[in-house]
Amino acid sequence: xxxxxxxxxxxxxxxxxxxxxxxxxxxxxxxxxxxxxxxxxxxxxxxxxxxxxxxxxxxxxxxxxxxxxxxxxxxxxxxxxxxxxxxxxxxxxxxxxxxxxxxxxxxxxxx
Amino acid sequence: xxxxxxxxxxxxxxxxxxxxxxxxxxxxxxxxxxxxxxxxxxxxxxxxxxxxxxxxxxxxxxxxxxxxxxxxxxxxxxxxxxxxxxxxxxxxxxxxxxxxxxxxxxxxxxxx
Numbered sequence: 001x002x003x004x005x006x007x008x009x010x011x012x013x014x015x016x017x018x019x020x021x022x023x024x025x026x027x028x029x030x031x032x033x034x035x036x037x038x039x040x041x042x043x044x045x046x047x048x049x050x051x052x053x054x055x056x057x058x059x060x061x062x063x064x065x066x067x068x069x070x071x072x073x074x075x076x077x078x079x080x081x082x083x084x085x086x087x088x089x090x091x092x093x094x095x096x097x098x099x100x101x102x103x104x105x106x107x108x109x110x111x
Numbered sequence: 112x113x114x115x116x117x118x119x120x121x122x123x124x125x126x127x128x129x130x131x132x133x134x135x136x137x138x139x140x141x142x143x144x145x146x147x148x149x150x151x152x153x154x155x156x157x158x159x160x161x162x163x164x165x166x167x168x169x170x171x172x173x174x175x176x177x178x179x180x181x182x183x184x185x186x187x188x189x190x191x192x193x194x195x196x197x198x199x200x201x202x203x204x205x206x207x208x209x210x211x212x213x214x215x216x217x218x219x220x221x222x223x
Binding site for chain 2: 032034036041042043044045046049089093098099101102103104
């Protein structure tokens, strides 16, 4: 049972444009959400997180939006750069008890 | 120091071998994790240690045996593995349980 889903396996974006990666979840008990970036044969790198008490968190070029009623979060990267090309995983935690990664979206930023 | 160091980076072992994966962090993090990742799949949680005590064991076969000798070290002992256990094994640590985690580079394990 996949509680965190990323329905787009891949996404291609032109350099300088906005990349929007989406994530849906089913468990209303999730209270903390994270985005990780992963290059091949490396461990994931933490990017940005958001608590369920917020609807937006921004860190430089990265912004995460949370829509609790829709059980949906998204990661916006603007402007996109070729070095952003990687697999992006969203993840969710329910009060620290359980932790789930999404299925991942492979982002390609075209120079 | 914001690194999680895993050794070895690559490991090839036979099905009758015994080997260990090692993980080290010096960030004072209280939680440490082992994950398994197969190609094109998300990481799957295997074990969680909190304050050096095993708190979650996600129904992992007994051929995988974790050990936390101290707050900075985490080992994963492997014995009698199967070829389907071949994967990238990731160690991670975090200050708070299931919050922002730092991951190591992983050990690419091949069971032959």
